[in-house]
Amino acid sequence: MKFLSIQSSVAYGHVGNSAAVFPLQRLGHEVWPVATVVFSNHTGYGAWRGPLLPPGDVADVITGIEERGVLGQIDGVLSGYQGSAEIADVILDAVARVRAANPRASYTCDPVMGNADSGCFVHPDIPPVLRARVVPEADVITPNQFELGFLTGTEPQTLEEILASADLALEMGPRTVLVTSVQRPDRPDGTIEMLAVNADGAWIVQTPRLPLKANGSGDVTSALFTAHLLATDAPTALARTAASVFALLDVTARSGERELRLVEAQDAFVDPPTSFEVNRVR
Numbered sequence: 128m129k130f131l132s133i134q135s136s137v138a139y140g141h142v143g144n145s146a147a148v149f150p151l152q153r154l155g156h157e158v159w160p161v162a163t164v165v166f167s168n169h170t171g172y173g174a175w176r177g178p179l180l181p182p183g184d185v186a187d188v189i190t191g192i193e194e195r196g197v198l199g200q201i202d203g204v205l206s207g208y209q210g211s212a213e214i215a216d217v218i219l220d221a222v223a224r225v226r227a228a229n230p231r232a233s234y235t236c237d238p239v240m241g242n243a244d245s246g247c248f249v250h251p252d253i254p255p256v257l258r259a260r261v262v263p264e265a266d267v268i269t270p271n272q273f274e275l276g277f278l279t280g281t282e283p284q285t286l287e288e289i290l291a292s293a294d295l296a297l298e299m300g301p302r303t304v305l306v307t308s309v310q311r312p313d314r315p316d317g318t319i320e321m322l323a324v325n326a327d328g329a330w331i332v333q334t335p336r337l338p339l340k341a342n343g344s345g346d347v348t349s350a351l352f353t354a355h356l357l358a359t360d361a362p363t364a365l366a367r368t369a370a371s372v373f374a375l376l377d378v379t380a381r382s383g384e385r386e387l388r389l390v391e392a393q394d395a396f397v398d399p400p401t402s403f404e405v406n407r408v409r
């Protein structure tokens with residue numbers, strides 16, 4: 128498959144395209160990465176250098192691809208952190224152009240806004256744009272539990288509440304919702320879950336919770352789920368994604384490094400060592 132992935136790029140470490148591209152390639156997919164920023168490292172270090180690309184320049188790169196006459200080959204568009212409403216417009220325009228060339232192309236939006244620990248960490252302009260304009264255009268969204276609530280004006284905690292919020296998200300337009308980092312109050316200690324919901328059902332997978340918070344794991348999760356979903360179905364994509372991301376984080380945690388060990392864990396994208404049961408919950 129071929130993916131157009133419009134995300135941040137960092138030289139050191141792995142977030143945005145610098146997290147999402149290699150796992151897709153390791154699975155045998157072509158990826159056309161378009162950078163929205165070119166930073167030295169992710170902003171979690173507190174200091175970084177390099178440019179935020181002007182939205183017009185990002186749009187220009189996409190126009191250049193269009194001028195090669197190849198947009199119709201794209202199976203999926205991926206987007207991650209959107210730094211401004213203007214970048215959101217560029218992404219929406221790219222999605223429209225890809226769909227004009229290939230109506231079957233899928234768009235996955237990771238509606239990055241925050242998490243349960245930090246709250247909302249993006250500019251206040253971003254959530255309204257995601258809610259009103261971006262999410263309605265997406266085929267797949269991959270919010271974490273906090274973002275699912277923030278998108279839908281809810282604060283889901285229990286499985287039932289998360290399913291109800293996911294239904295509200297489906298009503299906004301997407302056909303599939305992947306809820307990441309689900310941490311229900313009644314889950315077994317030391318576990319973390321992921322939930323996939325579509326019109327046909329809802330499926331949950333539980334893994335051990337590892338002692339780390341690695342930047343970029345959400346970007347890998349969103350990319351892998353998108354590729355597997357296009358090739359299979361929601362429960363299979365959920366199982367494969369959970370197994371590969373768990374293996375990647377396990378290798379990373381054992382290394383003691385702060386950055387994802389993508390290269391070291393590469394075989395786990397194709398053939399993860401441990402699989403986890405996927406349970407149908409609706």
Ligand SMILES: Nc1ncnc2c1ncn2[C@@H]1O[C@H](COP(=O)(O)OP(=O)(O)OP(=O)(O)O)[C@@H](O)[C@H]1O
Binds near residue numbers: 308335338340346
């Ligand atoms: N500490 C952890 N232990 C095990 N799995 C984890 C852990 N952290 C993340 N994951 C896995 O990675 C997936 C993506 O989570 P991640 O926290 O990277 O992205 P997120 O849910 O978007 O949160 P954030 O936006 O804060 O990065 C989770 O659904 C989970 O499967």
Ligand SMILES: [Mg+2]
Binds near residue numbers: 271345
């Ligand atoms: Mg995320």
